[in-house]
Amino acid sequence: MSDTKRLETDVVVVGAGLAGLTAARELVRGGHDAIVLEARERVGGRTLNEAVGPAFEQVVELGGEWLAPTQHRALALAAELGLETFPTYSTGANLLERDGSIHRYSGTIPSLGLLPLAEVGIAMARLNRLARGIDTAAPWTARIAPRADEQTVASWIRRNVRTRVAREAMRIAVEAVWAADPADVSLLHALFYIRSGGSFERLLDTEGGAQQDRIVGGSQLLALGLAQQLGERVRLGAVAERIEHSAQLLDVIAADGLRVRARRVIVALPPTLAGRLRYEPALPAVRDGLTQRMAMGAVVKCMAIYDEPFWRADGLSGHATSLAGPAAIFYDNSPPGGSPGVLLAFLEGRAARATLRLSAAAREALVLDGIARLFGPRARTPQRYVEQAWSDEPFSGGGYAGYFPPGAWTDHGPALRAAIGPLHWAGTETATVWNGYMDGAIQSGQRAAREVADALG
Amino acid sequence: MSDTKRLETDVVVVGAGLAGLTAARELVRGGHDAIVLEARERVGGRTLNEAVGPAFEQVVELGGEWLAPTQHRALALAAELGLETFPTYSTGANLLERDGSIHRYSGTIPSLGLLPLAEVGIAMARLNRLARGIDTAAPWTARIAPRADEQTVASWIRRNVRTRVAREAMRIAVEAVWAADPADVSLLHALFYIRSGGSFERLLDTEGGAQQDRIVGGSQLLALGLAQQLGERVRLGAVAERIEHSAQLLDVIAADGLRVRARRVIVALPPTLAGRLRYEPALPAVRDGLTQRMAMGAVVKCMAIYDEPFWRADGLSGHATSLAGPAAIFYDNSPPGGSPGVLLAFLEGRAARATLRLSAAAREALVLDGIARLFGPRARTPQRYVEQAWSDEPFSGGGYAGYFPPGAWTDHGPALRAAIGPLHWAGTETATVWNGYMDGAIQSGQRAAREVADALG
Numbered sequence: 001m002s003d004t005k006r007l008e009t010d011v012v013v014v015g016a017g018l019a020g021l022t023a024a025r026e027l028v029r030g031g032h033d034a035i036v037l038e039a040r041e042r043v044g045g046r047t048l049n050e051a052v053g054p055a056f057e058q059v060v061e062l063g064g065e066w067l068a069p070t071q072h073r074a075l076a077l078a079a080e081l082g083l084e085t086f087p088t089y090s091t092g093a094n095l096l097e098r099d100g101s102i103h104r105y106s107g108t109i110p111s112l113g114l115l116p117l118a119e120v121g122i123a124m125a126r127l128n129r130l131a132r133g134i135d136t137a138a139p140w141t142a143r144i145a146p147r148a149d150e151q152t153v154a155s156w157i158r159r160n161v162r163t164r165v166a167r168e169a170m171r172i173a174v175e176a177v178w179a180a181d182p183a184d185v186s187l188l189h190a191l192f193y194i195r196s197g198g199s200f201e202r203l204l205d206t207e208g209g210a211q212q213d214r215i216v217g218g219s220q221l222l223a224l225g226l227a228q229q230l231g232e233r234v235r236l237g238a239v240a241e242r243i244e245h246s247a248q249l250l251d252v253i254a255a256d257g258l259r260v261r262a263r264r265v266i267v268a269l270p271p272t273l274a275g276r277l278r279y280e281p282a283l284p285a286v287r288d289g290l291t292q293r294m295a296m297g298a299v300v301k302c303m304a305i306y307d308e309p310f311w312r313a314d315g316l317s318g319h320a321t322s323l324a325g326p327a328a329i330f331y332d333n334s335p336p337g338g339s340p341g342v343l344l345a346f347l348e349g350r351a352a353r354a355t356l357r358l359s360a361a362a363r364e365a366l367v368l369d370g371i372a373r374l375f376g377p378r379a380r381t382p383q384r385y386v387e388q389a390w391s392d393e394p395f396s397g398g399g400y401a402g403y404f405p406p407g408a409w410t411d412h413g414p415a416l417r418a419a420i421g422p423l424h425w426a427g428t429e430t431a432t433v434w435n436g437y438m439d440g441a442i443q444s445g446q447r448a449a450r451e452v453a454d455a456l457g
Numbered sequence: 458m459s460d461t462k463r464l465e466t467d468v469v470v471v472g473a474g475l476a477g478l479t480a481a482r483e484l485v486r487g488g489h490d491a492i493v494l495e496a497r498e499r500v501g502g503r504t505l506n507e508a509v510g511p512a513f514e515q516v517v518e519l520g521g522e523w524l525a526p527t528q529h530r531a532l533a534l535a536a537e538l539g540l541e542t543f544p545t546y547s548t549g550a551n552l553l554e555r556d557g558s559i560h561r562y563s564g565t566i567p568s569l570g571l572l573p574l575a576e577v578g579i580a581m582a583r584l585n586r587l588a589r590g591i592d593t594a595a596p597w598t599a600r601i602a603p604r605a606d607e608q609t610v611a612s613w614i615r616r617n618v619r620t621r622v623a624r625e626a627m628r629i630a631v632e633a634v635w636a637a638d639p640a641d642v643s644l645l646h647a648l649f650y651i652r653s654g655g656s657f658e659r660l661l662d663t664e665g666g667a668q669q670d671r672i673v674g675g676s677q678l679l680a681l682g683l684a685q686q687l688g689e690r691v692r693l694g695a696v697a698e699r700i701e702h703s704a705q706l707l708d709v710i711a712a713d714g715l716r717v718r719a720r721r722v723i724v725a726l727p728p729t730l731a732g733r734l735r736y737e738p739a740l741p742a743v744r745d746g747l748t749q750r751m752a753m754g755a756v757v758k759c760m761a762i763y764d765e766p767f768w769r770a771d772g773l774s775g776h777a778t779s780l781a782g783p784a785a786i787f788y789d790n791s792p793p794g795g796s797p798g799v800l801l802a803f804l805e806g807r808a809a810r811a812t813l814r815l816s817a818a819a820r821e822a823l824v825l826d827g828i829a830r831l832f833g834p835r836a837r838t839p840q841r842y843v844e845q846a847w848s849d850e851p852f853s854g855g856g857y858a859g860y861f862p863p864g865a866w867t868d869h870g871p872a873l874r875a876a877i878g879p880l881h882w883a884g885t886e887t888a889t890v891w892n893g894y895m896d897g898a899i900q901s902g903q904r905a906a907r908e909v910a911d912a913l914g
Contacts, residue, residue, distance in 0.1 A: 150615075150640035152863045154607035183607035183864035241698065241735075242712075255699075272749045276733045278698075278851075285755060285813050285848030285855070292729045292854065293862070295749035298742060350868055356742050391742030394735075397749065398742070405750070405862035406609045407641035411807055 004257040009035045012252045012262040014240045017045020019426040020268030021226035022445025030453050037238040039395045043227040046399050049218035052305055058335050059218035060342055062388035064438045067213040071439035081225035084216040089332040090206045095320035095374050108205050110321050112165050119166035124200045131195040136432040139192040140413040149410045153190050154182035172328045175348040177203045179297030179400050189404040196435040242278040250422045264452045268426040270402045290412035296398025298352040298391040302345045302367045304382035309334045309341030311375045320374045326351040327370045401436035402429040424448045461714040466492045469709045469719040471697045474502020475895055476883040477725030478683035479902025487910050494695040496852045500684040503856050506675035509762055515792050516675035517799055519845035521895045524670040528896035538682035541673040546789040547663045552777035552831050565662050567778050569622050576623035581657045588652040593889040596649040597870040606867045610647050611639035629785045632805040634660045636754025636857050646861040653892040699735040707879045721909045725883040727859045747869035753855025755809040755848040759802045759824045761839035766791045766798030768832045777831045783808040784827045858893035859886040881905045
């Protein structure tokens, strides 16, 4: 153990993801001093670029990736940093794998057959309508909150969707959005989240929705750009472990003895990880209990890289849905210009955890099997295969985001954002708009910075 | 920060509750060396004695308290330590507060009216029957597991119990057992837990059930007796923070630099707290995800202490149920001989969290109001009032025990007990018999000790 090193600043930010970096940058702009402690040797949290060629734009994202047209904060940050966007490739037919055969379709919802298709449409419309009753700043106050928070999304689907295929499609849609099984997620949380993004379809859609646009050079450039502005204020490899706090004094203690004294701290971690810091004195039961309950989804983002996007010549968009699994959702994830060609496959929720028990080689084989069933035998032999298992990342704890099981919003919701003395909370899980997305992370960082600036006066 | 202090042993145990102390004692008996690291300045975990008079037997329990006739391990330990038991006072009528009036009743289930009473009886019988299909060592393998783990107990009650009063009674029964709302708990978890204790009624009953007997001098004597046998192997005030592990090497690092090298570690903490240790390398996603999901119940154990148990002269047992709350369940908790007289009131689940937001004085007033409505105006002015808020205890995280929300048993259950290399898990949450009780803690410690002894050869 090295000797204690002491620093002093106005505000210490724990976590150099988009939320923490945004908060620090806002505070520094406002004339306050800030230090950002980041456990990893990189910034960006759940955003991470991976080069797939030597050119600037030959990059894919192993984490958070897309921008939606209503994600004004993320779009503004991209513009400010001089980053360009380009549309997710979506020309041509989408594919559905179901009962051993492959079907082509267009639009968001696959060709499930008339009755299941109608059922899925009605179910989504119902969820959207219920979601309109939710104030995303206080979901527990909704008229339907007691009833919605006592049940899982699975219970709701079982009661509201009858055909097997439609239930399967709803399960896959839920997994695609929350990286969790419908059994895991509170119906109230699903409604809150739908509301925060706009509608269920908007969360699922490419054009007009959450998967519409990408950033040339990769989404991690947002975090890298902020970090560059912050310079040496960002300290990599600093694992925050303990926060000692009182009305007079605040110290954040990191592994290897670094101790930062500040007037305020912004903890910009997913709640489950925020709960793993040690607070002295301990936090109130309602806050501690929240961190015991808000678990992370599980996702493995898998990419097969080819010399060209050969599926485009077959009239395929690269977007696909498989009811067979284990990978259920696919996208064309090629860089602008289509060199190289990249097919993206998601392992989500139970499929993520089940395949994480396998060897990396066995998992890769399963994913490539699925890609090949959809896109043909040429897909089985990519030039390169990469994957990122967010559940295996101790400083993320999973992905895409944290979610509430039943009962938790009702009982612990008010502790999600509320500052406790000099302790403030950021992170996309605390956002009221585009919760769970990069845009929500930015909103949360801006909000936390405002709270702190108001407090510092 | 003090200098690093290094120790070496065969087995390091984290947590000196009943599970950890049992494990260490078994290992030492088997000829192995062990060191127990305990964060608090006391042993006993969620058991804690409080003196209410100068005599040995004038003690009440602020935590785990009672023994059931089928808790063979706890009874054997008590006998071995030379401790005597005595029956919980239950002579006379029980009380029910409902719709503004007080009713007398006998037996476990209050006088709710004929139809609600029948409904509660049928619901409990159904739950018991479903529970019989559960293998408590592997609940996720049950035929009904997928269906039972996708819903909350609240959803089940809503579908199976119709009258308002019966639903209220079921809610109070659930709170009394899990210190959580029916909305929080997976139906599969409830069935598992019922099965591990024997039946729903056995969990609720005094005579023949989980509240039948008490230990003269207080239940913490179980832990204190084990700790005495272990002597200086138990290190108080040692807050374990990090576990470095590999096939060759195992180090447990505590705050202030204590580093214990061992061949095996038994983490005898509730899973949510086990998840707050830092593991290097990080644990597999399925284990980490389990610790993100298994939250603790919330309970405040409140006691009003009088010069005598005056309610006994009124023909009252001291046991009561209030549908009005916030305290819902009451017991006569006087020491043997009835001097002083003690009435015990539980604030559980949402009532615990709601009242923990109040001042201690306001919470005490609410509890005494409830006691006085039931037991008369004399109850309003105790000699002394004590309470223990387990949710405010950072080294317990809540109480009585951890529970699973929906989806978690299915997806993470196999990681509850399974050792990971040299890392073993104990604690009542890992028990297959009397899970959540002192008896389960002892079973888990014995099982973990066996695992380790087998591994050490």
